[in-house]
Amino acid sequence: MATIKTHDLDLSTLKAFENAAAGHEGVLSDPSGELLIKPCTAAEIDFYQQTLQDHSDFAELMPTFMGTLQLGAPTQAVDPTISHELLETAQDQKDKRLHGAKLATDTAIVLENLEHGFKHANVLDLKLGARLYPEGTAAEKAERLEKVASHTTSASLNFRIAGMKVWNGKTMDVYNKFYGRQFTAENVKDGFSTFFSGLQAGLGRDDAAELLETIEAEIAKVRHALERLESRMFSASLLIVYEGDSGALETKAPTLGEVKQSEEDEEDEEEPPIAFQVKMIDFAHAAWTPGEGKDENVIVGLKNIEKQMDVLISRFVD
Numbered sequence: 001m002a003t004i005k006t007h008d009l010d011l012s013t014l015k016a017f018e019n020a021a022a023g024h025e026g027v028l029s030d031p032s033g034e035l036l037i038k039p040c041t042a043a044e045i046d047f048y049q050q051t052l053q054d055h056s057d058f059a060e061l062m063p064t065f066m067g068t069l070q071l072g073a074p075t076q077a078v079d080p081t082i083s084h085e086l087l088e089t090a091q092d093q094k095d096k097r098l099h100g101a102k103l104a105t106d107t108a109i110v111l112e113n114l115e116h117g118f119k120h121a122n123v124l125d126l127k128l129g130a131r132l133y134p135e136g137t138a139a140e141k142a143e144r145l146e147k148v149a150s151h152t153t154s155a156s157l158n159f160r161i162a163g164m165k166v167w168n169g170k171t172m173d174v175y176n177k178f179y180g181r182q183f184t185a186e187n188v189k190d191g192f193s194t195f196f197s198g199l200q201a202g203l204g205r206d207d208a209a210e211l212l213e214t215i216e217a218e219i220a221k222v223r224h225a226l227e228r229l230e231s232r233m234f235s236a237s238l239l240i241v242y243e244g245d246s247g248a249l250e251t252k253a254p255t256l257g258e259v260k261q262s263e264e265d266e267e268d269e270e271e272p273p274i275a276f277q278v279k280m281i282d283f284a285h286a287a288w289t290p291g292e293g294k295d296e297n298v299i300v301g302l303k304n305i306e307k308q309m310d311v312l313i314s315r316f317v318d
Helices: 042-055 082-094 139-150 153-157 177-181 190-195 198-202 207-227 248-263 297-315
Strands: 036-040 065-070 107-113 121-128 159-167 172-175 233-234 235-244 276-281 285-288
Touching: 042 065, 042 107, 042 285, 121 297, 139 153, 139 207, 153 159, 153 297, 159 177, 159 190, 159 297, 190 297, 198 207, 198 248, 207 235, 207 248, 207 276, 207 297, 235 248, 235 297
Parallel strands: none
Antiparallel strands: 036 107, 065 107, 121 159, 121 235, 159 172, 233 285, 235 276
């Protein structure tokens, strides 16, 4: 992602971010759509900062972290590189809620918008883990989360579909959290088929298989990183984004094989067109935990997501 300079932003307005597949209300975006301003807890800020300091390789598997804002106090910016004018605009827009229950905080993180650069972004939010809460969670909330997990694929597969958006050629079909809760381990493949249905319209069989294989490789990269590290990432998600516009996808897909070469070419200043994104998101209950071993709760979920990708790929190569 190109470096964002605050003096290049139109700071007169921020707007409610209306394109989230899942998550809490209160998320804002800047006028360009490149940045998200997301209400968060102090623990999530600490996780981003510690990751940048101690686990830079894993930071590449997360949205780019730009800094923080205090939405309730326009005169105080935690990160001095974020303009006070941007902060004041965020305060003006903070009551425009479009998604779920707002976090009880006026602190926000400024992140790369993973949907930026797509004509029509198809977005899949996969909530990871069979257990979704850390030690110390209030009993009432823990009980509620246990109930949700036990009645969904969270319990059987260590992941569930938390929400998704799919471009149907004319409008965006939106699937909320209740859509994902209906699946079982046996039929969750149908949710993946719905999400990736646009590939059939936009690409030939070989290119579709290549895109799916590339996305699966990125999922495996996340899993391999977590298998090397010691962490607990309760209620984190894997976000998969790909181009939903068939014409744009047809243009972008042939460049998949060129991405690695482009990254290695230090003199190449142009970024390749974006066909997809795969990132870990939502770290309100995440922590690096030296001495406690790897996070099997999340790793098992990633393995099962890879299996679902294998099922899809087999349809294009058989």
